[in-house]
Amino acid sequence: MLSYIAHRLGMIVPTLIGVAVLCFFMLRIMPGDIVELKLRGDGVAVTEEVIQQERARLGLDKPLASQFVDWMTGLATLDLGRSLWTDKPVVEEIGTRVWVSLQVAFMATIIAVLIAIPLGTLSALYKDTWIDYVVRVVAIAGLAVPSFWLGMLVIMGLLLLFRWLPPIETVSFFHDPIRNLSILIWPALAVGYRYAAVATRMMRSSLLEVLKEDYIRTARAKGLYERLIVVRHGLRNALLPVITVIGVEFAFLIGGLVVTEQVFNINGIGKLFVQAVGRGDFTMVQGLVMLVAVIFILVNLAVDLLYGVLDPRIRSKA
């Protein structure tokens, strides 16, 4: 098991090198010049000389190959460079924002799991009854409603019904958990709903499939209680594909909180991402892409390990 984890962690390095190379060159293809945008963006007249100086200062006048070498050697020492826009180190810019995004994603995941597993199970057990229909309508609605729009509805609802708005400034969970949660629960709910909808549908179809298996019939023939059959023999097998969906969705969330963060005015990496792309801030975008890639890989590893915990067949193959 340990050697398996070590092997998988070892595989991260070549994957990340691939991501780094691709991301570097793709960004260079993109149109737009950050220096022009930064200095002339407001319509201020700036001389060509100043522009050239700024380019030189940011290292943008160097040939592409040498910029690439700088980027890759920087990576090797975990130095992602400085933001071209704010001049602060990329690591620091991301570091101050990543936690709030991660927290929203985690909360959304917890909400999704808490909703999806019971609802999906109920829906499967009461297939083609009104319970099933209600769950399926709720789940379809979750897929159809964009989370930012749901977010706006939530804010409007809070304002109109309770005359209350979440506080503007976020604080750390460890500093003031109640205040922290009272802000972040709303975006987590907004994205968690869609997330739960996907997982509920997977849970339902997966459990329906499992309940048709021969070993469920064996369990019945042993005279086990129905609840034991569903929980011990059904759920554990049915969870495997649900875990995959949850893992993939989580990884998407990290990069996909963009609009929701905008709606709820949260200073997370989603918002940072939009800004960086808009400004043509290469180094910042590169840093964010690397971060999302790492999270993606780690989540996938976690999913695979969880698979191993739940399914002994996979454990012994690894």
Add this chain to the structure above:
Amino acid sequence: MRAQSDAVRSGAGRSGAGQGGTRAPTPNAPNLDAAGALLSVRDLHVHFVTSRGVVKAVDGVSYDVKPGEMVAIVGESGCGKSVTSLTVMRLLAKPAGRIVGGSIQFDGRDLVTLPEPEMRELRGRDVAMIFQEPMTSLNPVLPIGLQIMEPLFVHLKMDKATARARARELLELVGIPDAERRLDMHPHEFSGGMRQRVMIAIGLACNPKLLIADEPTTALDVTIQAQILELMKDLSSRLGIAMVVITHNLGIVARYADRVNVMYAGRIVEHGTAEEVFSRPRHPYTMGLLRAVPRLDKPRDARLYTIEGMPPNLMNPPTGCRFAERCEHRIDACVQYPAVVDVGRGHTAACHRAAEFEAADRGHPNLRLVRNDQPTPRPHHDDPILNVAGLSKHFHLSRRTGLFGREKVVVKAVDDVSFNVQRGETLGLVGESGCGKTTLGRLILRLEDPTSGSIQFDGRDLGSATPSEMRALRQKIQVIFQDPFSSLNPRMTIGQIIAEPLSVYRLEPNARAVRDRVAELLSQVGLHPYMSERYPHELSGGQRQRVGIARALAMKPSLIVCDEPVSALDVSIQGQIINLLEDLQERLGLTYLFIAHDLAVVRHISRRVVVMYLGRVMEIADRDELYAHPAHPYTQALLAAAPVPDVVVERARASRPLQGELPSPLNPPSGCVFRTRCPKATKACAEVVPPPVELRPGHLAACIHL
């Protein structure tokens, strides 16, 4: 023996009926009905409601099971034998399946009306069930110990330590060594036979009064089948458990069952003791079945007897005798459903003419089983169409070991195999699963590249053929696959399926010629040309296999590799396909490589037989020579393990099932691969790979003890 069985009984510690809690062992006296039956099914009717109509799967079935006896329910697929047994457990698929009439008296209670909570208490405690597919009947994510202990927790309220001790005892009882360690293992770490033993252990956990086994060995190899059935028979008599065995295999019934119920189209058509039913069948369906099975114990017929036609549709069954349409003995009265006729000796048959058969038979036992005994004369010349020499196929796998280490593992699926196939003959290739017979077939079809060795077809080496030569050769070697259900594309019509190779190879000048050729091929395999418009799902299994044959014939091949072509088919249909293959061979001068695991089928169709085990050839001989004088211990064991549908023969045979499991092909034994299970094995067997020895001309066996 006795002591152990007593220990098992007390270990189960049956608690007071339905009370739970009290663990004092109470006498296990079953409540029997007036006739002394533990289970008594009367006029049972089960319907399945489907979108296309109501299927009357079980239509008035009655049978009894007495304590300690083994009752068989025999019949072909779709006759309702499994539904009957699932109904006893009240495990019918909900909501489609429902009991619409009749009663099931078990142990003094009617299971049809028993409330579900009481029914649940009964399941696994008083009645246990073993299913067909050991590979899927155990939960893959739970350790088998827990799966055995579950009924102990639920029914006998045992604590963990007691249950674990009992589970270990059960594993030992079903012949699984090293039980303590095995309790924590998961189903994927067990072979099919071992899994079926675990299923039996689960069934026996609470010391049930009745054990229902639904095709318990159909998915297993013949040597493992013998082990499992011997075990069940032994446990049943030692522990006094009544058993219902559902099977399509007449040989199993002959060897193990006390009484037999023959089912056809939802009804029991004949019932009696095994001796009676097998030696004096009184229903034409039973007579037909017994004649249709190719047999190891009788001289070989030139042609297999077949029951023509197909069973009726149970959505709309005929009002009269359901077998009438296929019956040779049909009379006018058959439009009325026959009453059950008692022909004496506890033997009944639902046939208008049963008494007549009885009278005609008296003094002439086995009148109807007289067989025409003449071997088909076939020229014995030396003109091999296929010559396989030193053929090997090794699959290289890699296993992860340690951090970044990988270990190379070689699976020798086929190892140094040599034989030839004469033009116009059928060469049978038998062996159990994992013996490499299918890989060998794929090598000859060039679906796989050999690791070493050569395959010469019609004097040309397939290994050195250029792609264009190969294209021409491929037409001459065709294949018929095992599963007629999955080997036809469901989205193509039968016509398109057969025409596809014709157009790929541009064998016909235009579309019209292709159509004509398809029609010709269909009639050649006994199908109406209008079938070409149909889709595979509209055809029965036998018809689909005929389509598979037509597709192979389309290329006008000279050699056809038949990979288990009849193993998925019922006995009565199997005979039709085998006869068709033989007719086609005669008419078109075809050569067959016939791969199968059923020794009797292989004996019927082949002129010579190759026996394989774990990738190697064990024995090659002429059919009659091989079956009369098997030389290799493995061939002898295979023949001993295959039950034949004759009670007298079976009861006279000593049971010596081959011990042990097939070794892992990842780590085959050194020297002779069979030595780990061989009764004759000595030290020397581990040292050298035995070379084939020619015992008589044409009879080779690879054993150093010959």
